[in-house]
Amino acid sequence: MNAIDEVFVEKFLVDLLNTPSPTGFSERAIDFCEKTLSAFSHMTLSRTHKGALLASLQGSKKGHERALTAHVDTLGAMVKAIKPTGRLLLTQLGGYAWNSVEGEGCTVFSASGKAFRGSILINKASVHVHGRQVDLKREDEVMEIRLDESVNTAEEVEKLGIGVGDYVAFDPRVEVVNGFIRSRHLDDKAGVACLVAATKTLHDSSQRPVHTSHFLISNFEEVGHGAAAGIPAEAEELLVVDMAAVGEGQTSDEKFATICVKDSNGPYHHELSQRLRKLADKHEIPYKVDIYPHYGSDGGAFLSAGGNVAVALIGPGVDASHHYERTHIDALKATTAWVQAYLLEDCE
Numbered sequence: 001m002n003a004i005d006e007v008f009v010e011k012f013l014v015d016l017l018n019t020p021s022p023t024g025f026s027e028r029a030i031d032f033c034e035k036t037l038s039a040f041s042h043m044t045l046s047r048t049h050k051g052a053l054l055a056s057l058q059g060s061k062k063g064h065e066r067a068l069t070a071h072v073d074t075l076g077a078m079v080k081a082i083k084p085t086g087r088l089l090l091t092q093l094g095g096y097a098w099n100s101v102e103g104e105g106c107t108v109f110s111a112s113g114k115a116f117r118g119s120i121l122i123n124k125a126s127v128h129v130h131g132r133q134v135d136l137k138r139e140d141e142v143m144e145i146r147l148d149e150s151v152n153t154a155e156e157v158e159k160l161g162i163g164v165g166d167y168v169a170f171d172p173r174v175e176v177v178n179g180f181i182r183s184r185h186l187d188d189k190a191g192v193a194c195l196v197a198a199t200k201t202l203h204d205s206s207q208r209p210v211h212t213s214h215f216l217i218s219n220f221e222e223v224g225h226g227a228a229a230g231i232p233a234e235a236e237e238l239l240v241v242d243m244a245a246v247g248e249g250q251t252s253d254e255k256f257a258t259i260c261v262k263d264s265n266g267p268y269h270h271e272l273s274q275r276l277r278k279l280a281d282k283h284e285i286p287y288k289v290d291i292y293p294h295y296g297s298d299g300g301a302f303l304s305a306g307g308n309v310a311v312a313l314i315g316p317g318v319d320a321s322h323h324y325e326r327t328h329i330d331a332l333k334a335t336t337a338w339v340q341a342y343l344l345e346d347c348e
């Protein structure tokens with residue numbers, strides 16, 4: 001196994017985190033992945049009809065083709081209505097609690113492609129006017145965007161070109177401290193970084209995977225149908241690389257990779273999971289085994305759509321998922337090494 005380019009993983013991840021890609025509006029992030037992957041030799045790149053990126057690497061042996069996936073789409077919001085006050089009402093993209101983005105900076109992308117800055121607030125934000133609103137239920141009706149524009153009426157907002165259906169991206173607020181990477185949307189940009197870094201490691205050492213491997217950079221995971229389509233029919237296995245849920249009662253850890261053996265959709269493929277565990281043991285990759293109680297992945301999406309493959313799920317430990325998340329470079333290195341070991345595994 002080859003050493004992982006830590007500087008590359010971190011830089012790629014930080015740049016990807018700073019590329020807005022709320023689910024349904026992820027083309028910039030897909031473009032960024034495509035540009036990065038196109039620098040690696042032997043990579044065949046294409047887009048699916050719904051805009052996901054498919055990158056294929058020819059194996060040194062025929063047969064037993066594999067697919068691997070991670071998703072670039074993230075949580076976000078969409079403009080639902082413009083209030084008479086010039087504030088914007090929102091609808092959520094993906095599943096999260098409004099309090100996790102309360103007070104966050106955001107960007108609204110208008111239909112004409114312009115970007116406008118603002119913040120997400122409750123409609124009774126001022127403590128000096130409304131008192132402490134601790135009991136106010138954070139629901140769609142009370143959350144709003146305050147635009148950093150001189151607008152006080154709906155007409156003034158409309159004049160800017162902002163309207164219903166505009167996408168809203170939350171500020172990722174990326175910070176790297178002592179090996180910790182703190183940001184929104186590590187789910188699943190951390191997973192994408194591990195996949196891309198593993199292919200770069202092979203490229204740097206002029207290696208190919210043993211079996212032809214297809215990488216689907218998925219763009220609709222947060223709404224449940226990301227990898228439902230796009231996995232090539234030749235693939236016999238699907239390795240999903242998505243974040244591991246760290247928290248009370250979980251074994252997952254920010255400094256480890258995790259293999260998830262069961263989530264809300266049921267168990268993952270036992271034989272493939274066992275093979276991955278053996279690979280991790282052999283290469284001394286630090287990992288945990290875990291079960292996620294409130295979690296679905298693109299593996300489940302593909303199986304539900306009729307996919308006939310063995311599916312396993314690994315990923316870096318991410319604390320405070322779908323909130324202000326955090327992981328550690330050690331987890332990224334472990335996950336990247338695991339993907340690399342899988343690509344170099346001869347399953348005959």
Ligand SMILES: [Zn+2]
Pocket residue numbers: 071187188221242243
């Ligand atoms: Zn995810």
